[in-house]
């Protein structure tokens with residue numbers, strides 16, 4: 001009986017230590033590891049989001065959506081990203097909407113590799129958490 005209690009107690013302490021460790025780690029790195037994007041000072045982002053921004057620049061999406069995603073020929077993505085699901089985003093950039101002037105990007109290796117980072121970047125812009133313009137890697 002006593003040894004069972006002891007085992008339970010040991011287990012509880014072990015669990016407690018793990019929980020505290022988990023809380024401390026997440027407190028240090030501020031945003032949770034599974035966050036869509038991470039940003040510091042508005043212009044330093046995690047690697048995936050940085051690649052998303054680089055993809056945005058490389059494919060020159062700003063030709064139609066504006067350098068600050070404010071909209072030109074294409075709609076303001078600051079607004080669009082508030083409503084568009086991740087799945088619809090994916091479909092739209094891959095297949096485009098050729099009849100409406102949005103080209104397909106499914107032949108771009110960079111878009112195929114980084115579309116989730118691109119989604120994260122545009123969500124960050126739409127949320128007002130990521131500043132327009134140049135981004136840097138987070139430390």
Ligand code: HEC
Pocket residue numbers: 055056059060061062063064065073074075077080084089092093097100101102103105111118
């Ligand atoms: C040649 C101009 C052009 C370029 C370049 C372009 N787009 Fe578009 N995009 C459009 C137009 C026009 C629409 C609106 C289509 C419609 O009316 O449904 C659109 C729609 C979108 C939408 C859907 C918005 C919504 O509200 O449903 C997303 C997301 C999007 N574009 C992302 C991108 C990304 C990312 C890139 C770069 C990889 C890009 N676009 C490049 C013209 C462009």
